[in-house]
Amino acid sequence: MKAIIPVAGIGTRLRPHTHTQPKSLIPVAGKPILAHIVDQLVINGITEFVFIIGYLGDKIEEYITRNYSEINAQFIIQTTGKGTGHAIWLAKEAIANEPVLIIFGDTICEVDWDKIIQSPVSLLGVKKVDDPRQFGVAEMNAEGKIIRLVEKPAIPKSNLALVGIYKIIETKMMMDCIINNIENNLKTQGEFHLTDALMCMITKGNVFEAINVDSWFDCGKKEILLQTNELLLKRGNFKTVNPDLVENSIIIPPVFIGIGSKVKNSIIGPNVSIGENALVESSIIKESIIGPFAELYNSVLSNSLIGNDAYLQGTVHSLNLGDSAEINFN
Numbered sequence: 001m002k003a004i005i006p007v008a009g010i011g012t013r014l015r016p017h018t019h020t021q022p023k024s025l026i027p028v029a030g031k032p033i034l035a036h037i038v039d040q041l042v043i044n045g046i047t048e049f050v051f052i053i054g055y056l057g058d059k060i061e062e063y064i065t066r067n068y069s070e071i072n073a074q075f076i077i078q079t080t081g082k083g084t085g086h087a088i089w090l091a092k093e094a095i096a097n098e099p100v101l102i103i104f105g106d107t108i109c110e111v112d113w114d115k116i117i118q119s120p121v122s123l124l125g126v127k128k129v130d131d132p133r134q135f136g137v138a139e140m141n142a143e144g145k146i147i148r149l150v151e152k153p154a155i156p157k158s159n160l161a162l163v164g165i166y167k168i169i170e171t172k173m174m175m176d177c178i179i180n181n182i183e184n185n186l187k188t189q190g191e192f193h194l195t196d197a198l199m200c201m202i203t204k205g206n207v208f209e210a211i212n213v214d215s216w217f218d219c220g221k222k223e224i225l226l227q228t229n230e231l232l233l234k235r236g237n238f239k240t241v242n243p244d245l246v247e248n249s250i251i252i253p254p255v256f257i258g259i260g261s262k263v264k265n266s267i268i269g270p271n272v273s274i275g276e277n278a279l280v281e282s283s284i285i286k287e288s289i290i291g292p293f294a295e296l297y298n299s300v301l302s303n304s305l306i307g308n309d310a311y312l313q314g315t316v317h318s319l320n321l322g323d324s325a326e327i328n329f330n
Contacts, residue, residue, distance in 0.1 A: 046117070123208070296311075
């Protein structure tokens with residue numbers, strides 16, 4: 001079975017970080033969002049991957065090629081942002097009418113992957129949310145079958161949001177519906193959404209069952225990234241930090257410190273991730289993500305997201321500092 005992962009989005013809600021790197025490569029709890037997704041699938045036996053890349057897609061291809069030599073990865077370019085349905089249509093030759101997994105590349109979920117992979121019927125991952133208006137929404141009947149799908153409804157009739165995980169058995173019907181939408185220019189909010197194609201399948205009699213995810217993190221905003229970082233650190237094995245990385249400092253777990261990084265004369269934690277080859281000196285940091293190769297001096301940070309290669313000297317309490325930026329508060 002192949003996994004199709006669309007990662008062509010620009011990630012406007014995470015600017016300035018996504019000016020210089022794809023959203024799916026932003027680090028959370030010690031590794032990029034995309035790595036959390038791919039690792040889960042590899043552990044469950046998936047070795048065939050198709051990545052739909054676009055904006056800064058060369059960085060995604062380079063990362064996957066460098067870190068996942070054990071998988072067979074194919075990269076397909078989506079040159080314009082025409083939506084998730086269009087992205088899947090571009091992968092039609094790779095799918096070849098065989099059952100597939102489709103996982104959006106900016107979403108981290110905790111779910112029974114074995115149940116999804118082994119399912120003999122098509123499944124859609126869902127999660128109850130307080131405000132479903134920003135997501136695809138699933139409506140179900142009394143028998144637990146999905147009877148309607150709507151993309152970003154103004155007045156939702158359900159609070160079951162689609163989380164970006166799909167197991168599709170009837171891929172030929174899915175492609176036929178996508179092609180029909182494209183040929184007839186049937187768009188929702190200016191894009192060809194996968195949700196609309198799946199609704200087309202339902203009208204043709206296809207049956208979808210829902211599978212509830214335990215945790216879902218739509219990593220499109222700074223606040224959600226930091227919440228995800230906190231939860232994954234608490235659930236992971238980040239209690240012990242290599243003492244060679246720490247000099248005259250206090251570490252309050254959970255904390256992740258990447259290979260090659262140094263922490264001097266600082267208080268770090270709780271819920272802090274520091275990327276590889278970063279330097280933190282004379283600083284107090286909590287509830288934050290520090291990107292690889294960043295340098296921080298004399299800084300007090302809380303609830304902050306610091307990009308790759310960023311330089312910060314001074315004092316501030318909350319930042320959203322993009323890659324390769326430089327700030328000196330002195």
